Amino acid sequence: MKITEMTIQVRVTDFEAGKHFYQALSQRDPDFIPHEGFAEWEFLPKCWIQVAEGEPAHGSGPLRFGVTDIEKERLRVATELGIQVGEIFSRLEVPVKWCTFEDLWGNRLGFFEEIK
Numbered sequence: 001m002k003i004t005e006m007t008i009q010v011r012v013t014d015f016e017a018g019k020h021f022y023q024a025l026s027q028r029d030p031d032f033i034p035h036e037g038f039a040e041w042e043f044l045p046k047c048w049i050q051v052a053e054g055e056p057a058h059g060s061g062p063l064r065f066g067v068t069d070i071e072k073e074r075l076r077v078a079t080e081l082g083i084q085v086g087e088i089f090s091r092l093e094v095p096v097k098w099c100t101f102e103d104l105w106g107n108r109l110g111f112f113e114e115i116k
Contacts, residue, residue, distance in 0.1 A: 005046040011054035061108035070113035
């Protein structure tokens with residue numbers, strides 16, 4: 001088997017609010033809206049986030065996005081989206097720092113930054 005693409009789906013109970021949240025998070029419009037209640041963003045080549053209307057799957061994740069400046073993105077998301085973002089963690093034996101937050105429907109998300 002050779003994996004050639006990846007998608008992950010998050011569900012939101014209010015699709016329009018969910019679409020707006022993920023537009024603000026990604027700072028761009030969806031790449032593909034195939035039908036009502038469903039939108040997709042290609043965050044990296046062949047790596048898609050799907051936002052679908054429905055009941056969120058609690059307890060999964062977090063899905064963390066790699067960023068170049070975690071402090072800046074943490075502040076941006078907290079300010080622009082009005083959500084609480086957890087503190088930034090790091091460990092000596094792990095070459096990244098990370099933080100976690102939830103979207104408005106309880107889907108666990110976060111950021112990580114490589115430590116150089």
